Amino acid sequence: MAPYLRSDGRPMKTRVYVTLKNGVLDPQGKAIHHALEGLGFGGVRDVRAGKLIELDLEPDVTEDAVEEMCRKLLANTVIENYRIEKAERAA
Amino acid sequence: MKSAVIVFPGSNCDRDMAEALKLVTGRAPEMVWHRETSLPDGIDLVTIPGGFSYGDYLRSGSMAAQSPVMRAVREAADRGVPVLGVCNGFQVLTEARLLPGALMRNAGIAFVCRDVALRVENSQSVFTSGYDSGEEVVIPVAHHDGNYQADAETLDRLEGEGRVAFRYLGQCNGSARDIAGILNPAGNVLGMMPHPERAVESAHGRTDGRRLFEGLLEAVSQPA
Numbered sequence: 001m002a003p004y005l006r007s008d009g010r011p012m013k014t015r016v017y018v019t020l021k022n023g024v025l026d027p028q029g030k031a032i033h034h035a036l037e038g039l040g041f042g043g044v045r046d047v048r049a050g051k052l053i054e055l056d057l058e059p060d061v062t063e064d065a066v067e068e069m070c071r072k073l074l075a076n077t078v079i080e081n082y083r084i085e086k087a088e089r090a091a
Numbered sequence: 092m093k094s095a096v097i098v099f100p101g102s103n104c105d106r107d108m109a110e111a112l113k114l115v116t117g118r119a120p121e122m123v124w125h126r127e128t129s130l131p132d133g134i135d136l137v138t139i140p141g142g143f144s145y146g147d148y149l150r151s152g153s154m155a156a157q158s159p160v161m162r163a164v165r166e167a168a169d170r171g172v173p174v175l176g177v178c179n180g181f182q183v184l185t186e187a188r189l190l191p192g193a194l195m196r197n198a199g200i201a202f203v204c205r206d207v208a209l210r211v212e213n214s215q216s217v218f219t220s221g222y223d224s225g226e227e228v229v230i231p232v233a234h235h236d237g238n239y240q241a242d243a244e245t246l247d248r249l250e251g252e253g254r255v256a257f258r259y260l261g262q263c264n265g266s267a268r269d270i271a272g273i274l275n276p277a278g279n280v281l282g283m284m285p286h287p288e289r290a291v292e293s294a295h296g297r298t299d300g301r302r303l304f305e306g307l308l309e310a311v312s313q314p315a
Contacts, residue, residue, distance in 0.1 A: 024240065027196045027265065051149075073157060076150055076186065079193045079240060 014057055014066060015085040018075045019050035092311050094120040094136040097164065097180075099155045104141035104178065104288065111288035112138070115304035125158040135311045136173050137164055139180030141233070141286060151194065151236040152182030161187050173217050173307060174280045178234055181272070181282030190275055190282045191249070192241030197234070198265020204233040206297065208260040209271055209285060213253045216274055218281040221306025227260060228299035230285040232271075237284040239266040239273075249273055257283055 020026050026048050033047035053074055055066070066084055075082040094112045098105045105122065112120045120138070121131045130137065145154035155161070161183070168174045168189055176184040184190045197203055206229050211222040222228065241249070246267055249255050257272035264284070272283030287300030 025195070025198070025238075025265070027198050027200050027238065031200045073149070073153065076153065076193055078185075078191075079195065 014055045016053040016055065016066070016070055016074050017050060017083045017085065018053065018070075018080050019083075020048060021079055021081055024079050092116045092118065092135045092308050093131070093133055094118070094138060095123045095130055095134050096120045097123050097125060097137065097139045097160055099125045099142070099144035099158065099183075101144045101146055102140050102142035102179070104286065107286070107288045108138050108140040108177070111291045111300070111304055112136075114291055115301060116308050123160060125155065125160045127160045128163060130160075130163045130167055134167065134172060136175065136307060137167055139164070139174070139176040139183050140288075141178030141180060144179055144183065147236070150182075150186065152179060152184075152186040155179075155183045156186035165189060168275070168280050171277065171279050173311065175218060175307075176280075176282040177286055177288065178232075178237075178284055181284055182236060184280060184282040189280050190273055191245050192239055192267075192273070194236050194284070195238040195240050195265075196236050197238050202233070202235045203237065203264055204231075206231050207263050207271075207285060209257045210260055212255045212258050213274070215253070216256060216278045216281065217307055217310040218274075218303055219256055219306060220310050221302030221304075228302075229290075229297055230287055230300050231289050231297075232263065232285045234264070234284055237264040237266065239264075239270045239284075241267060246270075252276065254278075256281055257285065 028049040029047040032049060033044060036044050070082040096105050096108050109120050148154060164174060182194045185193055208227055208229050211219055211226045213219060214222045214224040254274040255270055256274050259269040259271045271285055272281060274281050287303040289295055290297040290300035
């Protein structure tokens with residue numbers, strides 16, 4: 001697997017989005033939804049709350065390693081999905 | 092009986108657990124810090140107490156589940172040593188995959204702290220032999236993330252194999268099928284949200300938790 005590298009060889013900041021699986025009840029999302037309605041915001045059909053975890057990685061960290069981080073700790077795959085997004089570090 | 096209480100940064104029911112064990116077994120448990128890589132020799136019971144290990148960061152119990160000591164706890168469980176996880180301890184056991192499913196934020200969002208009525212669903216385990224099957228007991232809960240969830244297949248398996256140890260009588264936190272405590276397939280790992288260690292002496296107001304420890308003591312003391 002290729003390591004996460006920018007074209008100039010510098011490491012990138014990687015984002016991991018952790019979200020609840022479909023069908024898993026989300027009490028926090030529900031509360032947020034309720035609060036939005038309380039504030040008078042209409043038209044919100046559903047709210048799901050998740051997490052964003054940013055990783056500042058050394059250049060030699062592979063995609064496989066990030067996958068493993070997600071499976072072992074960052075997400076609980078019993079109830080959560082994760083998505084890894086490579087993003088360049090702000091200059 | 093030689094018992095151990097695992098202590099994580101943020102555990103706060105470790106002393107309650109230690110006092111309950113001392114009261115019932117007559118012997119103070121070993122307090123085992125989470126950085127330890129082994130358990131004391133000849134341990135008969137491992138307990139993972141309640142609290143807020145690692146401040147509940149990321150997910151309740153998720154950090155503690157990766158602690159060095161949990162490898163030793165897993166090995167002990169594999170050897171058949173009884174492992175009891177209460178509240179945060181239950182969360183740690185699910186995060187460590189020693190028990191199936193997950194404990195999510197309470198359905199009503201609010202922290203629930205009160206006495207709850209439970210039904211003992213299985214009195215055949217080493218943890219519940221002090222109770223009768225179907226018996227109703229009252230033990231306090233105090234948690235924010237006690238909403239037990241698992242897929243339907245897992246829930247059916249738990250029910251079918253008699254691995255639901257305790258069930259809430261009435262709504263508590265949104266748990267699937269009102270599950271309050273579950274066993275592993277071998278029956279030597281129990282995770283439960285209610286706090287039996289907070290109901291062991293008359294000053295607690297209730298003593299229904301005491302029989303869990305008494306049953307354990309008797310079960311462990313019997314030659315295999």
